[in-house]
Amino acid sequence: MKLLTRRDNRASHPKSITDSTDVGVMPRRPTKVPFMAIWLGIVASIGGFMFGYVSGQISGFFAMDDYLRRFGQQNPDGTYFFSAVRQGTIVSLLCAGSLIGSLIAGDLANRLGRRLTISSSALFCCVGTVIEISSSSSWAQFAVGRLVNGVGIGSLSVVVPMYQSECAPLMIRGTLVASYQLFITLGIWTAEMVNWGTETKASTASWRIPNGLSFLWALVLGIGILFLPESPRYAYGVGRIDEARRVIARLAGTDEHHRTVTDQLTEIRVKHEAESAGADRVWHEIFTGPRMFYRTVLGMILQAGQQLTGANFFFYYGTTVFAAVGLSNSYVTQIILGSVNVGCTFAGLYVAQKCGRRKALMAGAAWMFVCFMVYAFVGHFALNHQNPQLTPAAGNVLIVFSCLFIAAFATTWGPLVWAVVAELYPARYRAPCMALATASNWFFNFLISLFTRFTTGAIDYLYGLVFAGCCAALFFIVYFFVIETKDRSLEEIDTMYVLGVNPITSAKWVSTHEVSDLDTTPVLPQREEETTRQRKSKESIV
Numbered sequence: 001m002k003l004l005t006r007r008d009n010r011a012s013h014p015k016s017i018t019d020s021t022d023v024g025v026m027p028r029r030p031t032k033v034p035f036m037a038i039w040l041g042i043v044a045s046i047g048g049f050m051f052g053y054v055s056g057q058i059s060g061f062f063a064m065d066d067y068l069r070r071f072g073q074q075n076p077d078g079t080y081f082f083s084a085v086r087q088g089t090i091v092s093l094l095c096a097g098s099l100i101g102s103l104i105a106g107d108l109a110n111r112l113g114r115r116l117t118i119s120s121s122a123l124f125c126c127v128g129t130v131i132e133i134s135s136s137s138s139w140a141q142f143a144v145g146r147l148v149n150g151v152g153i154g155s156l157s158v159v160v161p162m163y164q165s166e167c168a169p170l171m172i173r174g175t176l177v178a179s180y181q182l183f184i185t186l187g188i189w190t191a192e193m194v195n196w197g198t199e200t201k202a203s204t205a206s207w208r209i210p211n212g213l214s215f216l217w218a219l220v221l222g223i224g225i226l227f228l229p230e231s232p233r234y235a236y237g238v239g240r241i242d243e244a245r246r247v248i249a250r251l252a253g254t255d256e257h258h259r260t261v262t263d264q265l266t267e268i269r270v271k272h273e274a275e276s277a278g279a280d281r282v283w284h285e286i287f288t289g290p291r292m293f294y295r296t297v298l299g300m301i302l303q304a305g306q307q308l309t310g311a312n313f314f315f316y317y318g319t320t321v322f323a324a325v326g327l328s329n330s331y332v333t334q335i336i337l338g339s340v341n342v343g344c345t346f347a348g349l350y351v352a353q354k355c356g357r358r359k360a361l362m363a364g365a366a367w368m369f370v371c372f373m374v375y376a377f378v379g380h381f382a383l384n385h386q387n388p389q390l391t392p393a394a395g396n397v398l399i400v401f402s403c404l405f406i407a408a409f410a411t412t413w414g415p416l417v418w419a420v421v422a423e424l425y426p427a428r429y430r431a432p433c434m435a436l437a438t439a440s441n442w443f444f445n446f447l448i449s450l451f452t453r454f455t456t457g458a459i460d461y462l463y464g465l466v467f468a469g470c471c472a473a474l475f476f477i478v479y480f481f482v483i484e485t486k487d488r489s490l491e492e493i494d495t496m497y498v499l500g501v502n503p504i505t506s507a508k509w510v511s512t513h514e515v516s517d518l519d520t521t522p523v524l525p526q527r528e529e530e531t532t533r534q535r536k537s538k539e540s541i542v
């Protein structure tokens with residue numbers, strides 16, 4: 001790759017973004033974020049909220065009398081219970097549907113546009129909820145409803161962050177992607193609060209009220225998104241150039257002739273031209289493009305890792321686990337966990353902006369490792385399983401370490417993985433790579449939700465050791481493979497991966513190199529082939 005000197009670079013590039021001191025020169029980028037951009041971020045984030053709400057509501061349903069009587073199995077003494085198969089299937093079918101949804105979403109978003117894909121995904125969620133809420137005694141119908149709901153949720157989990165990052169003005173893009181996770185946690189928390197409020201109702205309302213609210217969120221998103229502008233990247237890509245210009249101006253809070261609008265349109269045009277060459281080979285190239293195998297696999301591992309930390313062990317089965325510890329109101333414990341999750345995700349937004357990605361992810365993995373070790377050993381050796389009231393100290397330790405675990409997850413792996421994965425790929429491969437990485441998140445979410453119920457029964461709290469082992473492995477994966485990307489533009493990050501910067505020393509590399517001095521033109525396979533051909537032909541001449 002050709003390296004430019006700083007002077008070369010200055011000469012051939014437009015003025016630096018901070019270089020607005022010349023008399024009569026308009027600042028290149030507006031410094032204020034218009035309300036429209038924030039509003040767009042919030043409305044789209046309802047997709048994240050729905051993800052959290054639907055995931056978070058199920059744990060509480062299993063402890064509701066009416067739900068248990070309708071969908072559970074009967075003991076000889078007339079009481080009801082959920083078998084591992086039935087409970088695992090109900091919980092995990094949402095993830096199975098989401099896995100399907102995430103795989104089809106990238107393609108759909110390119111055909112229908114971002115907004116219509118979001119709206120039709122919301123429609124899937126509405127249909128899924130109707131199937132669920134209308135089940136009167138068929139647990140299978142309820143489970144199918146979760147599957148359909150899942151297709152919508154999974155599709156939203158790819159398209160919402162994509163739409164947000166394509167529309168967001170530069171200075172809030174990082175925070176917007178991380179705040180997608182914040183809305184997921186708010187969704188979980190809201191579901192827990194609503195469950196808590198309705199669980200005492202003996203009637204069908206106990207679970208039907210929280211369940212029916214999913215319909216309302218989906219309706220608000222499905223209709224609300226149609227009043228927002230289309231992604232300017234998508235609009236440009238399908239030839240609606242005037243619309244793209246109008247949207248950029250609106251989201252930047254300027255008029256259409258402002259320099260920031262023309263600059264952005266030029267960037268989009270350059271990228272678009274580079275990306276349209278050989279677009280039909282995109283799926284194949286996400287493994288064969290420059291350092292793309294490394295990045296595609298790394299993205300999938302990081303998203304799988306986010307699930308393998310074990311966070312959903314608490315969110316899906318928390319109520320059941322805490323009931324086993326002998327807590328009289330396990331809903332309250334769930335709400336405490338949910339509140340720690342929301343509060344610490346706010347801290348996570350700060351961590352995402354201020355601390356290095358590597359440091360934060362490694363610290364989080366080490367911290368979660370310790371929590372699960374304590375959880376597993378105390379739960380296995382110190383807790384009296386027949387009568388937990390006899391070992392209150394052990395029960396308290398379990399709850400405290402569950403909270404400490406959630407705090408670690410929420411400040412680090414929860415929000416940061418979405419941000420790191422969105423930064424990993426060059427624009428040309430972003431949609432398919434994000435779809436694949438998100439599908440990997442859902443796949444492991446599915447496995448955990450399905451198998452946790454079986455394994456907790458079989459191997460007790462020592463199951464926590466599996467997650468502890470995964471956290472230890474994640475520490476080393478980040479140490480050896482993830483490059484420090486704080487304060488770098490997406491193009492610069494691409495260059496660092498293509499140049500093969502050593503991840504272990506990348507933080508230092510970042511502070512000692514001016515990446516903007518490098519040629520960050522996207523390296524396409526054609527260019528590589530061309531360079532190789534040129535080199536070979538030169539060699540043959542010599």
Ligand SMILES: OC[C@H]1O[C@](O)(CO)[C@@H](O)[C@@H]1O
Pocket residue numbers: 055181184185188306307311312315341414445
């Ligand atoms: O906050 C916890 C939630 O965050 C996720 O890991 C997504 O990032 C969900 O799978 C989980 O329920």
